[in-house]
Amino acid sequence: MSATSILESPVNQFQLPSWLQECMLKQQSDQADEHIDLICRAFNFAYQLHEGQYRKSGEPYIAHPVAVAGLLRDLGGDDVTIAAGFLHDIVEDTEVTPEEIEELFGADVRRLVEGVTKLSKFNFSSTTERQAENFRRMFLAMAKDIRVIIVKLADRLHNMRTLEHLKPEKQQRISLETREIFAPLANRLGIGRFKWELEDLCFKYLEPEDYNKVKVLISDRREAREARIEQMTEILRSRLDKLGVNVLELKGRPKHLYGIYQKMQRQNKEFEEIYDIAALRIIVETNEECYRSLAVVHDAFKPIPGRFKDYIGLPKPNLYQSLHTTVVGLNGRPLEVQIRTIEMHHIAEYGIAAHWKYKETGSSDTQINSDDEKFTWLRQLLDWQNDLKDAQEYIDSLKDNLFEDDVYVFTPNGDVMVLAQGATPVDFAYRIHTEIGNHMKGARVNGRWSALDLPLSNGDIVEIITQNNSHPSLDWLNFVVSPTARNRIRQWYKRSRREENLARGRGLLEKEMGKTGIDSLLKSEPMQITAQKCNYQSVDDLVAALGYGEVTLNHVVNRLREVIKEEQPVEQVTEEQEIASLSSTVTTEVPQSKGSKSPITGIEGLLYHLAGCCKPLPGEPIIGVVTRGSRGISIHRQGCTNVEQIPGDRFVPVNWNPIDEPGRPLTYPVDIQIEAIDRVGVLKDILSRFSDQNINVRNAGVKTSPNKPALISLSIDIRDRQQFEYTINRVKNMSDILNIRRVSQGDN
Ligand code: MN
Secondary structure (H helix, E strand, O other): OEEEEEOOOOOOOOOOOOHHHHHHHHHOOOOOOOOHHHHHHHHHHHHHHHHOOOOOOOOOOOOHHHHHHHHHHHHHOOOHHHHHHOOHHHHHHHHOOHHHHHHHHHHHHHHHHHHHHHHHHHHHOOHHHHHHHHHHHHHHHHOEEEEEEEHHHHHHHHHOHHHHOOHHHHHHHHHHHHHHHHHHHHHHHHOOHHHHHHHHHHHHHHHHHHHHHHHHHHHHHHHHHHHHHHHHHHHHHHHHHHOOOOOOEEEEEOHHHHHHHHHHHHOOHHHOOOOOEEEEEEEEHHHHHHHHHHHHHHHHHOEOOOOOOOOOOOOOOOOOOOEEEEEEOOOOOOOEEEEEEEEHHHHHOOOOOHHHHHHHOHHHHHHHOOOOHHHHHHHHHHHHHHOOOOOOHHHHHHHHHEEEEOEEEEEOOOOOEEEEOOOOHHHHHHOOOOOHHHOEEEEEEEEEEEOOOOOOOOOOOOEEEOOOOOOOHHHHHHOOOOHHHHHHHHHHHHHHHHHHHHHHHHHHHHHHHHOOOOOHHHOOOHHHHHHHHHOOOOHHHHHHHHHOOOOOOOHHHHHHHHHHHOOOOOOOOOOOOOHHHHOOEEOOOOOOOOOOOOEEEEEOOOOOEEEEOOOOOOOOOOEEEEEEOOOOOOEEEEEOOOOOOOOOHHHEEEOOOOOOOOOOOOOOOEEEEEEEEEEHHHHHHHHHHHHHOOEEEEEEEEEOOOOOOEEEEEEEEEEOOHHHHHHHHHHHHOOOOOEEEEOOOOOO
């Protein structure tokens, strides 16, 4: 928020809040400790620097940092946090540098001020890509020191409180951002009082008409409602007294406006139908008293089935604890009752900030460190962002996580697992361990076999049955909800393809070399040298590449022979066999128009054709083979399986003519096969990448079978090697593509 300077003197002279006045008095009276000293010095510094700056409301600018510091103090913030509240706009709005802040107030204050300044520069309502980046930085800042976020939340809350002074479009933008990002963050950090106020303020600016309706609704019936609740509290109080429960607080409270509104929308109700606008809260001393109070409530008023929630036994991830129940009130309408201890109440209001009140161990007690397992959701976010490359996916998972309603389920041992709404046994399995997910065979939910895609419900006991030879199914991607499970399934798939590829490559080598001795061959030194010569890091990589079709068998075998030759120059075993059937391969005739140069050099004047087995493209290394029939020269790709077994005396060196002569065919046919994750529209997306390049697709076939990737066969017309490689890479980069290869005849 930038300051605006207004020349005329402000109408209202700014007055220090009483807590700050006390602070200043203490400091002057020499009663000050270092904490008070830090707070006062930070205030004085900010006061001087913001001197002459005014807010849009006409107030002196210092009113804003003072209010922010006050909010942080109310939350129980330490001296460093309060000082950062005073100084949070200094770096942004004045000439002061972070180094100076560190010199004057220490490294902790500097880190907080810098963190808040950075967050302020981010425009959360920008494009998706940028938004994701902003979120990431925000969460990284958060992981370093959670106080940065709390200062930012206090800053936002005060700005929302004073939003009326801004232009309508700015009000909308800031409110939307607050509703989408800051209110959920406050909720996730458990800071209930920030969350409720932020939500109500957003409601006021984003849906002003509905906001006013709800407000009127509440005030209209206030008297009757309060009388009724008073009656109920009397009944409960006397019963609790008789039982000796020490009641610290027992009173009705109106729910926050946005909460009422959301409920109306969820239940599709009209304003007139909403009675559930107040709730009763009972605050006692001990956990045990909570449950005894619950018994009293259920005894005095009829409980509504299915509305009881025990967040004491199962705290929410944001540490919230309470008993919730809904009973039939005196007017015959439902009334929600919350029961909690004073400590739980404190955590409900202050969330993570409550911790700095209970621990006084210095500056690091509010940082999230590895032993703070309670905030696992935050860790997960940080983990996911490394997994997720796609910005949109990141945003989605982040929003899901901020808004999700959690589902609590149990392991057979009684451990609680918190999963996202809609999570299935597969999500559960991957949450326990990747290997459990990867070998999952089935699941029993509450003792019965369950479908793997069945969403889990609160309280389900889930048992995962594994089997060594079971493995994930691609179909699972259609129903898992957690990014973790999704990524693990994909990873498994890619890895498992490698194993398949290794097996396929090995099979090819066995055919050539014989089954016996293949193991020792793969471990041999010549094989390792061969792998290096073929530019692979290991023999395994080479074998996998062979299976994948990246190198041909003959290429490998020839390299291997060379290596062995070098080692044993005397023993030369080269009894190649000719492939008699070579001439039977399907071929592509290249029309030779008169007067134009051949696209292939080295065989000028000779009859030739492009081999149908490997379909070479301009730019690719080629070799000519003299055929036995009357078909002239057959042009193959170098390394074509069919060629390398032919005696060398039938080879003719040939090249593509680099000069584009008229009459040369514009395109050449190429067959490719693509393995893709089967989803609606994947073929369309692939084809669009070809049409982008003006590439004609002659033939397309798709084979699908359950739990297997879709197999897409395409015949495309390609200009040259460059175009082919460029286009193939574009297809390869699609996230759904598992494998893509060029098909030669005889391949499978
Ligand atoms: Mn500010």
